[in-house]
Amino acid sequence: MAESPAENIPADEATIIRQGVTAAIKQTLEPAATQRAYPGHFTIVADGHWFGQENTWPGLDSWQMAGAYLLLGRTQLVRDYFDYVQAAQRADGNIPYAIIAADAKPDHLTTYNRGMRYPQDIFTFDPKREGYSARKWIGSFSHWIAQINPLGTLAAVSYVLLADELFTATRDRAWLEAKIESVERAARYLLSRKSENGLIGGAGFYTEMPPRHQWDGVAQCYVVHVFRKCAALHAALGRESAAGRWNEQAETLAARFREVFWNGNHFAEYVHPARGVIDLHGLSDVNWAAIAYDVATPEQADLLWPRMMAEPAFWHGGMPTQTVSKPFTYQEWEFFSSHEDVGFEIPVGQLYDVAAMGRVWFLEWQACAKRGETKRLRESVVKVCQMGLKDGGFWHERYHPLQVPRVDRTGPRGYGEYPAILVRAVYSNPALFTDVMLPR
DSSP states (O other): OOOOOOGGGOSHHHHHHHHHHHHIIIIIIIIOOOOOOSSTTTOOTSSSOOOSSSSOOOTHHHHHHHHHHHHHHHHHHHHHHHHHHHHHOTSSSOOOEEEEEEOOSSOOTTTTTTTTTTTTTTTEEEOOOOOOOOOOEEOOOOSSSSTTOTTHHHHHHHHHHHHHHHHHHHHHHHHHHHHHHHHHHEEEEOOOOOOOOBOOOOSSSSOOOOOOSSSSSHHHHHHHHHHHHHHHHHHHTOHHHHHHHHHHHHHHHHHHHHHHHBBBSOSSSETTTTEEEEOSSBBBHHHHHHTTOOOTHHHHHHHHHHHHHGGGGGGGOOSSSBBBBOOOOOOOSSSSGGGGSSSSSSSSTTTTSSSBHHHHHHHHEEEEHHHHHHHHHHHHHHHHHHHHHHTTOOOOEEEEEESSOEEEEETTTSSSSHHHHHHHHHHHHGGGGGGSSSOO
16 A cells, blocks of 8 residues: 655645545455455455454444445445345344354454354354355454443444445335345334433444443434334335334434433533433534434524534544544543453553544535535545545544644554545535546
């Protein structure tokens, strides 16, 4: 992965976007789609050198990449990937956030895989395709931060949303008829996580450190979104009664979210089981999610939006989008180590996910599209492309804010999240990029 000098970055927007998107596709997404382990398999780093040559990450990374592959016309790849993840679904409807080979006993069962139920969750997948054979795999459904269990809703949410994207792309009713029961079980699993306070338990939706113990605002918004999508899929099959039930669940959760999280002119970040509503870190990604997925009321969105647009800290160091606008205000009691001893040393800091990440930018540009904020959406695409082109056409997993106007890139170079979300942003909003000759 050779470096490209920053001075070689073009000056005009259209060329920056074209070169950035081309690099995302040609240098990350296409090389990652090796189909090495099974039909539809892709690694979440361009060359597979991090996170396992044969591993699958259905929680978020693979969903984001699968959606990009759909936009690029790789429909069969995504169908095959979906079949594999479906095979890993547990009887309770949950989807694993990680899947690894179980031909032999997996490593790290006392550390990063300590939430894995070995051998109970082993499954056999036979793709019945030339060049592949039946193999044993095992999914991880619980986190190594066992008591808090962040990412608890992430994979089931991602599974339902990918089903919706696949059906939207193909309009294949026969496929949906065959998958709807599995999709419904994933949605029912999410509903089973509703706590007595009316919120969905799941800690950090896509953050582990800090884990947002225990009711993350982003998780609430995503689950509302999923319930609505589940309703729409049922409606597409003429199942109006089921569609009505899921829409009712969505609106009940949305109303409860607004009741608990709204703080006068913005939404709070999460609800702690002992300390209540937490709103200590300025504006957070919860606000992007509430607008992107129509969980905020129109009046709340109108009040909130000018504050979001006026907050420069989301693009600290020129990179969209930071999780919070005040990243240096976290308290020690928010660290997972204040709640439990996981039994092994973590090689990164406990604020590792306080950073710009593609998953947060995904929410921002969707919110911008919802609000018709096209100038900012395009500007964010340019900035993401510029950052990648400065690094030879590759992106990292996280861009941490420094106490100067710069970011520190961390995580593997060649990570697939920003490239996938860049492709999603551009190909999902073609009217904004008519001057860009995009690759296919």
